[in-house]
Amino acid sequence: xxxxxxxxxxxxxxxxxxxxxxxxxxxxxxxxxxxxxxxxxxxxxxxxxxxxxxxxxxxxxxxxxxxxxxxxxxxxxxxxxxxxxxxxxxxxxxxxxxxxxxxxxxxxxxxxxxxxxxxxxxxxxxxxxxxxxxxxxxxxxxxxxxxxxxxxxxxxxx
Amino acid sequence: xxxxxxxxxxxxxxxxxxxxxxxxxxxxxxxxxxxxxxxxxxxxxxxxxxxxxxxxxxxxxxxxxxxxxxxxxxxxxxxxxxxxxxxxxxxxxxxxxxxxxxxxxxxxxxxxxxxxxxxxxxxxxxxxxxxxxxxxxxxxxxxxxxxxxxxxxxxxxx
Amino acid sequence: xxxxxxxxxxxxxxxxxxxxxxxxxxxxxxxxxxxxxxxxxxxxxxxxxxxxxxxxxxxxxxxxxxxxxxxxxxxxxxxxxxxxxxxxxxxxxxxxxxxxxxxxxxxxxxxxxxxxxxxxxxxxxxxxxxxxxxxxxxxxxxxxxxxxxxxxxxxxxx
Numbered sequence: 001x002x003x004x005x006x007x008x009x010x011x012x013x014x015x016x017x018x019x020x021x022x023x024x025x026x027x028x029x030x031x032x033x034x035x036x037x038x039x040x041x042x043x044x045x046x047x048x049x050x051x052x053x054x055x056x057x058x059x060x061x062x063x064x065x066x067x068x069x070x071x072x073x074x075x076x077x078x079x080x081x082x083x084x085x086x087x088x089x090x091x092x093x094x095x096x097x098x099x100x101x102x103x104x105x106x107x108x109x110x111x112x113x114x115x116x117x118x119x120x121x122x123x124x125x126x127x128x129x130x131x132x133x134x135x136x137x138x139x140x141x142x143x144x145x146x147x148x149x150x151x152x153x154x155x156x157x158x
Numbered sequence: 159x160x161x162x163x164x165x166x167x168x169x170x171x172x173x174x175x176x177x178x179x180x181x182x183x184x185x186x187x188x189x190x191x192x193x194x195x196x197x198x199x200x201x202x203x204x205x206x207x208x209x210x211x212x213x214x215x216x217x218x219x220x221x222x223x224x225x226x227x228x229x230x231x232x233x234x235x236x237x238x239x240x241x242x243x244x245x246x247x248x249x250x251x252x253x254x255x256x257x258x259x260x261x262x263x264x265x266x267x268x269x270x271x272x273x274x275x276x277x278x279x280x281x282x283x284x285x286x287x288x289x290x291x292x293x294x295x296x297x298x299x300x301x302x303x304x305x306x307x308x309x310x311x312x313x314x315x316x
Numbered sequence: 317x318x319x320x321x322x323x324x325x326x327x328x329x330x331x332x333x334x335x336x337x338x339x340x341x342x343x344x345x346x347x348x349x350x351x352x353x354x355x356x357x358x359x360x361x362x363x364x365x366x367x368x369x370x371x372x373x374x375x376x377x378x379x380x381x382x383x384x385x386x387x388x389x390x391x392x393x394x395x396x397x398x399x400x401x402x403x404x405x406x407x408x409x410x411x412x413x414x415x416x417x418x419x420x421x422x423x424x425x426x427x428x429x430x431x432x433x434x435x436x437x438x439x440x441x442x443x444x445x446x447x448x449x450x451x452x453x454x455x456x457x458x459x460x461x462x463x464x465x466x467x468x469x470x471x472x473x474x
Contacts, residue, residue, distance in 0.1 A: 004324060008162060015246040019260060022281075044397070081202070083279040083304050085245045085264050087401045090331040102335060106401050106424065108264065108279045114307030116279060121399040121424045121432060123338075146399055149430030166320060173404040177418060180439075239360070241437040241462055243403045243422050266422065266437045272465030274437060 003091055010089050010101050010128055013136050018084035018105075021157050026071060029157055030064035034129055038140040039064060041158055044122070047144045054142075055150050071156065082119065082156055083108045098139060101126045107158060120158060121146045161249055168247050168259050168286055171294050176242035176263075179315050184229060187315055188222035192287055196298040197222060199316055202280070205302045212300075213308050229314065240277065240314055241266045247284075256297060259284045265316060278316060279304045319407055326405050326417050326444055329452050334400035334421075337473050342387060345473055346380035350445055354456040355380060357474055360438070363460045370458075371466050387472065398435065398472055399424040414455060415444045423474060436474060437462045 017032050019025075033039060042054035058064050089103040102123055109119040127140035143158045175190050177183075191197060200212035216222050247261040260281055267277040285298035301316045333348050335341075349355060358370035374380050405419040418439055425435040443456035459474045 004321075004328075005162075007328065008166070008324070011246050012162075012165065012248070015248040018245070018262065019248045022262065081304055083262055083264070083281075085243055085262060085279075085401055087334070088246075088327050088331040088404075090328070090335045104334065104338065104399060104401060106264070106399070106422070108276070108304075110279065110304040112306075114305040116276060116305050118276070118424070118432060118434070121401075121426065123399075146397055146424075146426040147430040147432050148428075163320075166324070169404050170320075170323065170406070173406040176403070176420065177406045180420065239462055241420060241422070241439075243401055243420060243437075246404075264422070266434070266462075268437065268462040270464075272463040274434060274463050276434070 003094065006094070006099055007089055007091055007101075009136055010099070010103075010126075013128070014086045014089070014103060014124075018086055022082050022084055024081075026068045026157065029068060030061040032138055033061055033064060033141070034137045034139045035061040037061065037064075037138060038127075038142070039138075039157075040141075041143040041145065041150070043145050043148050043150055045148045047142070067157070079112055081110045083110065084158075097130045099126075099128045101128055105158075120150070122158075161252065164252070164257055165247055165249055165259075167294055168257070168261075168284075171286070172244045172247070172261060172282075176244055180240050180242055182239075184226045184315065187226060188219040190296055191219055191222060191299070192295045192297045193219040195219065195222075195296060196285075196300070197296075197315075198299075199301040199303065199308070201303050201306050201308055203306045205300070214301075225315070237270055239268045241268065242316075255288050257284075257286045259286055263316075278308070280316075319410065322410070322415055323405055323407055323417075325452055326415070326419075326442075329444070330402045330405070330419060330440075334402055338398050338400055340397075342384045342473070345384060346377040348454055349377055349380060349457070350453045350455045351377040353377065353380075353454060354443075354458070355454075355473075356457075357459040357461065357466070359461050359464050359466055361464045363458070372459075383473070395428055397426045399426065400474075413446045415442075417442045417444055421474075436466070438474075 020028050036059055039058045040054040041056040085106045087104040089101045092100040102125055104123045106121045107119045108116055110116045122145040125142040128136050129139045178186050194217055197216045198212040199214040243264045245262040247259045250258040260283055262281045264279045265277045266274055268274045280303040283300040286294050287297045336344050352375055355374040356370040357372040401422045403420040405417045408416040420439045422437045423435045424432055426432045438461040441458040442454055444452050445455045
């Protein structure tokens, strides 16, 4: 697989990923990741300072599933929906079947009463690993939000 | 044509489609569709409930042309412009030369005085059919807006 | 190189370009252009009227470098960041190793205090030239902003 093919496949994985989240099929969401994995939501400020923790931190699929369960209990999807718009990725590096990729995104939030606002902009810093069956999974997805204000009630996967 | 090629062609069709609308070349717009076709603009709420009607409904190219004529008489393009930003598509299904595809979008509206606001977010639910000459056309384009508030004056093609 | 390959390469160049700007690696920015080149930021109104000048005008890499130096002195990146979301391109024409391409964009501005707003929407009108080593460069990038209001303090590359 050459780099252009790889990047196009990453692009399609991003589409499937955001479709999964925006269409509220969250039970499938952990399957986009390897196990163990790294899923972090952080701010650009914290990322530059090298802080690992982030607003959200998970390093197994089990933790991702727990997060979905929490969301279901909180019933957050009753109240709002999301819409991800994802730009094209840049390939940073490929080695040993793992590609490091950076991809910009914007996310809108649509409230039950119809009001829509910009929820977050940022970039995905991903390590994408080719599986034995040829499919791709995120070994790491670090979601770096541009704004230092991240909704403390943030619960949906970005 | 394999699925990656098909999806890339769908992506380019989406670019041409939105360019046609945003550059006010609406007379060409119906040519993106087969005849008969299905073009519906609806809300996520109505779509989930299975309502077919939508805010806009057209099932022939002639109806699409009528809509453009109506817009020209209303002179709406004198007053505002639009800008579509379209994300990458997800292929849902392919059978008998027809692909079902889902694609997220965001549309901005730019008023004559320069004010710009987010007009709509949503997703295209398309049936794309390969023509004899190898080109693609929309057999169906169902535009599902995320917000339940759709501008009742909505007239431009989304 | 067929047109689909070319368009995909243009897409990746757009990603690298916006990544360079959004990640504040502006010293590399002029290398996306041939020398001489044409880099213009203008409004749709002015573009339709055939005005060449634009809000920003540069026709050599040296002028692009000067602009970056000016930005560094003004320290504008201390105060705000940007996020480009770029849609897929449409190929308008190819001749003599030069492709004319149109690509929609939206740019968000993130202030130091975290406030984020839509900064500009518009389209890139590019002439992309294939170099001897197979890489692509912008012979021309005309940035046509949709709104007639362009921030007079506009300084960042769009």
